[in-house]
Amino acid sequence: MLVEYSIVAGxxxxxxxxxxxxxxxxxxxxxxxxxxxxGDMVMLGGFGAWELYYGYHLNPVVAIVVMIPITVAVGFGLxxxxxxxxxxxxxFETLSLVxxxxxxxxxxxxxxxxxxxxxxxLPVSSxxxxxxxxxxxxxxxxxxxxxGVALPLLAIFFLYLYRTRLGRETxxxxxxxxxxxxxxxxxxxxxAISFGVGLALAAAAGxxxxxxxxxxxxxxxxxxxxxxxxxxxxxxxxxxxGTVVGSILFGVAYQLAQVYTPSWSNLVPYVLVIGTMLLRPxxxxxxxxxxx
Amino acid sequence: xxxxxxxGKPLAGLLRRKTLLLDLLAVAIPVIGFSFGLNFYSNxxxxxxxxxxxxxxxxxxxxxxxxxxxxxxxxxxxGAGAYGATLAILDxxxxxxxxxxxxxxxxxxxxxxxxxxFRLRGAYFAIATLAAGxxxxxxxxxPSLQSITNGPYGENLAxxxxxxxxxxxxxxxxxxxxxxxxxxxxxxxxxxxxxxxxSEYSAAMAGVNVVQLRSLAWVIAAxxxxxxxxxxxxxxxxxxxxxxxxxxxxxxxxVFALFGGTxxxxxxxxxxxxxYGLYSAVGLSSPQYFQxxxxxxxxxxxxxxxxGLVGFGRAAVRRLSLRRxxxxx
Numbered sequence: 001m002l003v004e005y006s007i008v009a010g011x012x013x014x015x016x017x018x019x020x021x022x023x024x025x026x027x028x029x030x031x032x033x034x035x036x037x038x039g040d041m042v043m044l045g046g047f048g049a050w051e052l053y054y055g056y057h058l059n060p061v062v063a064i065v066v067m068i069p070i071t072v073a074v075g076f077g078l079x080x081x082x083x084x085x086x087x088x089x090x091x092f093e094t095l096s097l098v099x100x101x102x103x104x105x106x107x108x109x110x111x112x113x114x115x116x117x118x119x120x121x122l123p124v125s126s127x128x129x130x131x132x133x134x135x136x137x138x139x140x141x142x143x144x145x146x147x148g149v150a151l152p153l154l155a156i157f158f159l160y161l162y163r164t165r166l167g168r169e170t171x172x173x174x175x176x177x178x179x180x181x182x183x184x185x186x187x188x189x190x191x192a193i194s195f196g197v198g199l200a201l202a203a204a205a206g207x208x209x210x211x212x213x214x215x216x217x218x219x220x221x222x223x224x225x226x227x228x229x230x231x232x233x234x235x236x237x238x239x240x241x242g243t244v245v246g247s248i249l250f251g252v253a254y255q256l257a258q259v260y261t262p263s264w265s266n267l268v269p270y271v272l273v274i275g276t277m278l279l280r281p282x283x284x285x286x287x288x289x290x291x292x
Numbered sequence: 293x294x295x296x297x298x299x300g301k302p303l304a305g306l307l308r309r310k311t312l313l314l315d316l317l318a319v320a321i322p323v324i325g326f327s328f329g330l331n332f333y334s335n336x337x338x339x340x341x342x343x344x345x346x347x348x349x350x351x352x353x354x355x356x357x358x359x360x361x362x363x364x365x366x367x368x369x370x371g372a373g374a375y376g377a378t379l380a381i382l383d384x385x386x387x388x389x390x391x392x393x394x395x396x397x398x399x400x401x402x403x404x405x406x407x408x409x410f411r412l413r414g415a416y417f418a419i420a421t422l423a424a425g426x427x428x429x430x431x432x433x434x435p436s437l438q439s440i441t442n443g444p445y446g447e448n449l450a451x452x453x454x455x456x457x458x459x460x461x462x463x464x465x466x467x468x469x470x471x472x473x474x475x476x477x478x479x480x481x482x483x484x485x486x487x488x489x490x491s492e493y494s495a496a497m498a499g500v501n502v503v504q505l506r507s508l509a510w511v512i513a514a515x516x517x518x519x520x521x522x523x524x525x526x527x528x529x530x531x532x533x534x535x536x537x538x539x540x541x542x543x544x545x546x547v548f549a550l551f552g553g554t555x556x557x558x559x560x561x562x563x564x565x566x567x568y569g570l571y572s573a574v575g576l577s578s579p580q581y582f583q584x585x586x587x588x589x590x591x592x593x594x595x596x597x598x599x600g601l602v603g604f605g606r607a608a609v610r611r612l613s614l615r616r617x618x619x620x621x
Binding site: 034082085086089091093094095096097098099101102103104105106107108109110112113222226229230233263264266269270271273274277278281 | 360362408409411412414415416418419420422423424426427430431434435436539543546550580581583584586587588589590591593594595598
């Protein structure tokens with residue numbers, strides 16, 4: 001019974017984790033940047049949902065739809081503000097890591113100044129709240145909502161990446177930026193858009209995170225970034241499908257740990273990321289990705 | 293520089309001696325400054341913390357400035373040091389000063405444990421150490437280990453508190469960390485490290501034992517963090533795991549070092565004194581404003597002056613002297 005429960009719960013939450021980690025992987029795949037501010041974008045999404053709910057009585061699920069175009073635009077602008085200056089640097093990868101670390105500090109500070117240091121949560125009544133039974137066991141409704149929202153969003157993301165012209169150009173830049181440029185793709189524009197899409201995915205996950213994590217507070221970013229990074233390394237950097245599969249396996253592993261050794265369950269993401277890097281650096285689905 | 297062709301080795305030797313002298317001044321001036329620190333500033337605890345951070349920034353300097361490996365999880369060694377020292381003092385009943393060395397040993401042990409992470413490079417290494425630091429924190433603070441580490445409930449060193457001893461210990465510790473950097477910088481060891489940083493492959497080809505030297509630098513950085521954590525814990529007296537395993541400690545040390553400029557002896561010291569001074573002025577009452585300021589400082593630094601204050605100063609001096617040379621010629 002407990003195993004069954006962990007697996008179902010792990011799959012439900014895994015879909016949410018996939019949404020949470022996908023943006024990080026997209027940004028890494030396209031620009032070779034590890035966006036250390038990713039978790040803070042998730043956090044901002046949560047606060048955005050809170051403000052929209054209490055300011056405009058907007059249902060959190062509707063809030064996601066409202067936020068997507070805004071965050072894409074913000075990411076687009078942020079890209080041009082930060083990245084082109086850095087592209088010529090010798091040690092681009094480490095410098096961009098430190099740069100986004102600075103961005104993360106700024107975002108965290110502004111969030112603490114703007115929203116206060118206390119955790120905020122949304123009322124359970126804003127989404128369906130009655131536990132849902134599945135195979136004879138009840139699961140919290142917000143897990144179903146999180147999975148139910150994450151699944152279509154991920155599907156739309158995959159359609160964008162694999163079935164549109166822009167997605168094809170994005171994958172071309174992911175494979176080899178120089179060759180993409182040489183066949184006439186505007187790599188900077190594609191990168192800027194993908195950065196915006198990455199932020200939008202993070203913000204959408206942030207809205208769901210308010211329910212899944214039971215609240216949102218300005219300092220939650222670092223932990224989310226590490227978990228998301230653990231997942232994308234596990235599932236292979238640069239592989240969107242790997243992120244989905246990795247997330248679900250991570251979700252199940254985490255739920256099993258929570259059921260059997262609750263006090264050690266927080267170690268799961270750390271063990272996962274270090275273990276993957278040392279034992280199979282290319283991750284589950286890694287073929288062409290570079291070896292760390 | 294112009295007549296170095298004719299001067300050959302003696303001039304190079306003279307130059308080297310001159311930089312060594314300047315580097316030693318970069319040790320002496322902070323040490324003398326801090327030994328009179330209490331005459332200028334009465335908050336002893338803050339001065340102790342500042343000295344600890346000077347040393348930590350130099351630990352980052354050795355790891356990142358000389359070898360190019362950025363340890364985001366530096367706080368893992370720091371916390372391990374605080375706990376190593378505390379357990380030695382409370383359970384093995386060693387004198388507090390000796391306990392500080394146990395802190396260093398604990399830091400080194402964690403450092404040795406993490407050596408396999410050197411298989412990774414760049415950003416991967418940075419994040420893997422971050423995960424490792426969080427993992428160490430989670431293990432130490434785990435309620436299941438309450439009988440050993442007191443789990444999440446922290447430790448109390450009030451029985452061995454001695455403000456005079458703590459201040460002297462911090463001063464000596466900072467001096468040793470600064471000396472270590474001078475030694476690394478002016479030795480064959482430091483030269484090899486920089487060769488490894490530029491190109492691991494070429495360094496190995498030239499006969500540098502890459503693995504051994506890099507591990508040695510890592511262990512020195514870990515020892516600094518361990519002793520730093522031990523002194524921090526001793527000075528703080530009562531601390532929770534979240535206080536010594538705080539990722540903000542890595543953040544501070546990295547920002548201070550980068551702000552001042554890595555690879556130099558002055559840079560991290562200046563960065564720490566300026567930024568930590570600012571922190572104790574604004575940061576304690578409103579930490580968010582401080583976080584905002586240093587976040588913006590990092591972004592500005594990376595975008596406009598990636599070599600830190602010292603690099604910025606050097607570039608300015610070079611430009612000035614070039615202009616003067618142009619005027620004379």
